[in-house]
Amino acid sequence: MKSSEPTAARLGALLCLSLSMLLASLGTSIANIALPTLTVAFEAPFHQVQWIVIAYLVALTLFVVLAGRLGDLFGRARMLLLGLIVFSLASALCGWTPNLWVLIAARAAQGIGAAFLMTLTIALVRETAGGESVGRIMGLLATMSAVGTALGPSLGGLLIGLAGWPFVFFILVPIGLGAAGLAWRFLPSAAPGITSPRTGLSALREKGVIPGMAANLLVANLMMATLIVGPFYLGLGLGFSPVTVGLVMSLGPVISICVGVPSGYLVDFWGASRVLLIGLAGLAAGAFALSALPTVFGVYGYIVAIMILTLGYQTFQSANNTMVMANVPDGTRGAVSGLLGLSRNLGLVCGASVMGAVFSFGAGTSIIEAAAPGAIGNGMQLTFALAGATMVAALWVTRR
Structure with a gap:
């Protein structure tokens, strides 16, 4: 338009x-x-x-x-x-x-x-x-x-x-x-059926699409882990009521709502590649903070870590989506957007399954409901230490 x-x-x-x-x-x-x-x-x-x-x-x-x-x-x-x-x-x-x-x-x-x-x-x-x-x-x-x-x-x-x-x-x-x-x-109309040749893997790699999708998967894996582990830590580890757990868990979406558009302005002002690295660094810092701060400061440490994590997530989302779609030929833009969504969904599935298994392993039991508060804290430490390492890997992938 x-x-x-x-x-x-x-x-x-x-x-x-x-x-x-x-x-x-x-x-x-x-x-x-x-x-x-x-x-x-x-x-x-x-x-x-x-x-x-x-x-x-x-x-x-x-x-x-x-x-x-x-x-x-x-x-x-x-x-x-x-x-x-x-x-x-x-x-x-x-x-x-x-x-x-x-x-x-x-x-x-x-x-x-x-x-x-x-x-x-x-x-x-x-x-x-x-x-x-x-x-x-x-x-x-x-x-x-x-x-x-x-x-x-x-x-x-x-x-x-x-x-x-x-x-x-x-x-x-x-x-x-x-x-x-x-x-x-x-919505702007375009003549259907006019497409460029299919974009091969090597071309996608040159345009930064494959690194962007890989980072997208790893980030979605981390964010799903927070949704899986957070309620157990707050409810069983700290003994909060379901209402209180819901209020604390709503902090992340509220922050996302507030910073989504400002993060987009940051992308337009500084450039997508620079803001992408800032977002991934924030995600890594937030994940490592979730592994360490709650064991020392309880729910206050959890809240601080979630704030850091969410700020990094929204910054990453705006920058990664912009960067991946920036140089894609018009005839393959829809397909690449679909692959971006697929990487996110696969990351969500991975976070629910793999990171859930890591949490159970760290807690020392598959019956989390019966675990002691200390065991739940151990599971949380291991889960987000590993998740922080995946964010470091995402930083490495996107810089290549």
């Missing part, structure tokens, strides 16, 4: 991208709070009901690369519009579902739509916003993702209490259709 076009048109396009990222993030977080209610509503065991979450994440992971490639082939704005329609229809079906298995299938369809949303919003930034403001728009999208993550549980709980669990999904329909209307009206 050219700078000579009306400001309202550019704002409409950016609002569409922002709502698309918000929807994909809300779809991930808003359903979790409904799982206990759905267990009762469908009279089903938890191991079946948890597929409501798993189906969404699996579909999202499997389709991110395909969504990007389809965007390159048939037009990214057109495919984002398709994703918004699929997401909205699937959300409506989730609320109207007659049984658990239809709900799970609808959640998988919702995840497919979300794959288009998450991938193509990133791919459309440069042609929508203009090169001079890419960093700050990447920061805005990171902020919207954090808003969705933070808002989902509280909004979902409120809707369940006021109107019932179907409205956890119905609330997404008007937002999705509104974003679809904005996409139809304001």
Whole structure:
């Protein structure tokens, strides 16, 4: 979109991208709070009901690369519009579902739509916003993702209490259709089917895409580890109530919301490569702080470490997304954005599995609920010492 076009048109396009990222993030977080209610509503065991979450994440992971490639082939704005329609229809079906298995299938369809949303919003930034403001728009999208993550549980709980669990999904329909209307009206159109040759691994490495994806995976691994280990440390290690644990855990998303756009401005002002190193250094410092400070200062040490970690994370996100997408040929921008999303999702899976196993090993037991507070502290130390080492490795990879 050219700078000579009306400001309202550019704002409409950016609002569409922002709502698309918000929807994909809300779809991930808003359903979790409904799982206990759905267990009762469908009279089903938890191991079946948890597929409501798993189906969404699996579909999202499997389709991110395909969504990007389809965007390159048939037009990214057109495919984002398709994703918004699929997401909205699937959300409506989730609320109207007659049984658990239809709900799970609808959640998988919702995840497919979300794959288009998450991938193509990133791919459309440069042609929508203009090169001079890419960093700050990447920061805005990171902020919207954090808003969705933070808002989902509280909004979902409120809707369940006021109107019932179907409205956890119905609330997404008007937002999705509104974003679809904005996409139809304001997103820049491009002729589909005009693509450059497929980008080989060596070319991707030269453009910094593969190092960026590797760093993205390692960072996502670390951030998922905080979500897995944090509740155990705060609840069992320090003996806090669930309400207090929730309040402390919400600190990270709140910081993310506040610093997303400023970190984008920093990218535009200093350059993506320099800010990327600052972000990774902050992540390394935060991880090592999580390994050391809570054992000395308790919850106050934990809070300080999380603040350092979150500042580094948001700085990294804005810089890495900008740098990876900066020199990608137009015909492969969607596919590369999909690979970036895939690396993040694989990192989340790795953080939940591998780092969870490291935590159990450090605590000396696989039954964490029965572990003594000291054992939980040992597990936390080992987990984040290792995570800090992975951030040092990410610094090395991105400097090469």
